[in-house]
Amino acid sequence: MTALDILLIRDFRKLALQGLAIALILACGVAILLTAFGMHRALIDTRDAYYERNRFADVFVQTRRAPLRLVDELRQITGVVAVEPRVQGMAVLNLPGRTALAMGQLLSWPADDDPLLNLPILRQGLPPRRMGETMVSDAFAQANGLSIGDHLEANINGQRRSLTITGTAVSPEFIYTIGPGALMPDNAGFGVLWLPEADMAAAFDMAGAVNHLAFRLSHDAFVPDILDQIDTLLDPYGGLGAYGRDRQLSDSFVSTEINQLRAMATVVPPVFFAISAFLVGMVMSRIVMLDRAQIGLLKALGYADGRIAQHYLLLAGLIAMIAVGLGWGAGGLLARAMAGQYAQFFDFPYLIFRVPAWVYGASGMAALATTMAGALRAALMAAGLPPAVAMQPPAPPAFRHTMADRWMARLALHQTSIMVLRSLIRWPLRSALTALGLGAATAAVIASGFMFGALERIIDLAFNQSYRQDAMILFTGDIPQTALIDIGRLPGVMQAEPQQFHAATLIHGAHEKRVSIEARPPDTELSQIIDTAGHPVTAPPGGILLSDRLARQLNLHVGETVEVQFHTGRRESHDMVVSGLVAQYFGLGAYVDIDTIDRLFRRSAQMTVANVQLNPQATVDLHAALQDMPVSAGLIEMTKNRQSFQDTIRENVVVVNTVYLVIAVLIAVGVAYNAARILMSERARELASLRIMGFSRAEASLVLVGETMLIAVIAQPLGWALGAWIAWALSRGFTSDLYAIPLVLEPANFAWASLVVLAASLASVLIVRRQIDRMDLVRVLKTRE
């Protein structure tokens, strides 16, 4: 070990606390980069491999009843490589040992061979071959403790059937499984069941016909053209409009997650790297200043400039090494936690949760490059010091009178206050960057904290104001509203209201959007529509209410006319006037009057679902009664929905907030501690002089505490603005057709963020203050500098 190596280790030991504070911030960047980037790659790789190997379809279409012979024609469309005709439907399931009803998505399994597309991977047993057999989704089987050979009761299209489980499987179509009307996956309450083709054809009256088709396209296919051609061919058979993967529910959730990870990997780590680089630069410059004599000595002894610069770069490199070690460790843990989350929500057959080795390498290099960039100026400064000058003490920093002096005089400030202010003005860039660093900490708290308020507002609007029913009873198709009388007689039902859902395409000029239209009577109490001002509204006859996001997408304003192309009923197009805008955070809603629909469809009063208010004591009886009711296709329990939504989201929000809070504190401590340490080393003599002149410890250290805390206070408005902007960007970024996150920023958000950062800064500065208290006054004043 050379003398310089020993010196390096000694220097580093002196720097330990400051280095650690920087390393922790840098480690955050490394950990987040590692996790987000690694997970991003892992998810993409897994998804792509899964889709490719198991031939996930590119296009899907639902139709009322299309003859099988049409499949040949569809296959002729240029760009279509394969077509998978299927029968699908919904069923109410009665599981052994479960009182609540479950819902099943049924899919036909080809008689002679495996499916061409969306090929499930068997986890256990065999696919269904004979009548009365079924293969169920693996997560559903596990959540309900079902195994091969178990029986379950199903109400399929009004017929009661007993099914025997022959196997369990996962499918690329159902990586993310969410039941109709549900906000969160519920593996116990909703599952996918594959039944033999013949069984499905018999149950849904589809002999020689299908009601669902999946298409695989060639790589160069132009999707919009193909969608149009499919729609043209299927239109006479009740086609509901072909759609690509972007509207396939499971894929859009997976893709949204992937996009969010990418956004996180590209936006968040650079912030940490930038703050670290700034801190390294600040600390290293100061060290070079303090080491002047040592640098001069080394040069006098014959060490080359390059070797001196290298010494300081290596010193910064040691900080990077600690950061990388911490970052990799934390990143590994974070990745595992995230993998746990994915395992909960996504059903991949073989998700590779291992972060690729090169991502470790890349994050390490990024951290190293960051510290090198930060230390470069200081290293060059050291290399550039001529030996003779380096051995002399630096001249006192030159201060000049400025404009500020006049108002400082007018305010009759105390000399210690003048010291603080002059120092801020003398090094404006350093002060500004320190403020920016502390502002970033405040921003981090605000940017994550807004989620709490957003969640409260979403829940309030969705469950307290809009969907106030306890449950929705689903039917196999539209049934007459007169059945409400029977619904009202079901056990536990205290109130029942009708509602219809219709798939439709809204067209306005060049804009069009496929939506689900909700229709209600004007005087509903359970399920209500809330306008943007927060008041319940009803759609007037002939009018349509749109969610504000939908109206924006279609460039529609109140009073304008929109063409509504219904995919249900008589599949006609009607012009409707936009009569109002509605606040909504889930989906893109459109609302009309229920009588208007029935009139347009030229039919008697119908309903797709019944919204009910329930006596909670009678739930078991209700489930049993629904199991026996031929027209019932399922029950959506809003209370359960709300609970699982609240629990899941709140848990996530708490985790995210805690992470951000820790990050904010790390940044605040890192910046404030280093800033105060540097001030202390620059001001040691002045502080000692004050003490000797008879200033008390508190009075003397006020100079240092005051300067750092003044910067921290100045940083707050900056942090508020930055945080509000990030929160706004996040709420925009999270908003998709599936849901929207409102930007809810209360004064309490800002106050809390500032409190956290100011407290963390103060704690850091007080640690430094303790060092001042222990300062050897005489020694400080008698050393040459």
Add this chain to the structure above:
Amino acid sequence: MTMPDQIVFRTEALTKTYETGGIQLHALAGVDLTLYAGEFAVLLGPSGSGKSTLLNILGGLDHATSGHVWFRDLDLTTLGDRALTRYRRDHVGFVFQFYNLVASLSARENVQLVTDVARRPMDAAEALDRVGLAARRDHFPAELSGGEQQRVAIARAIAKRPEVLLCDEPTGALDSKTGVTVLKVLADINASLGTTTIVITHNAAIRGMAHRVIHFADGKIAAVTVNDARLSPEHISW
């Protein structure tokens, strides 16, 4: 000496021991000394002889290991940190070899640091006037020469009208000519304000201007000489 009977400092068997690596180092090994009001005393001796340690204890910057030191009737050895701070603030002025001015404050503001907290200070302008720097009062330390900076430091030390002025190598960093101006300022202050002035120095040339010269060796007072005729600073050079 104007009032030889008025005692400012009195020490009795004063010792100070440092322990480094198991070895006991006697910086002061039983010092008995009396210093009088208005006296100009020079402490002379090689480094390590204990003179700085004595000065630090007299100034309330350090604690004695044993023995006693009184400032008038106040036993400094019984005081805690807070009381010592109070003592320094009210009674003592310090001047160091390196001027230790606050870089971000102008000459006048550096003096104001003291006048703002002292009980009956003189005006900052007056203090600067006394050291001959009235014209340079708005300059920052970086804009002043070494001698000027030291004179600001002296102005800052005397502005509170301290009873004692403790100077540790006040001319150590200065050339002979500049040093003499500084010594002249010290002599003037001593004469006009009657401030007891204690100067530590290596520089034997300075001893001629003292009332008494106290020689230190090995932590003890080796000799005390009284100058019957004092030299004026103008006649000193090195």
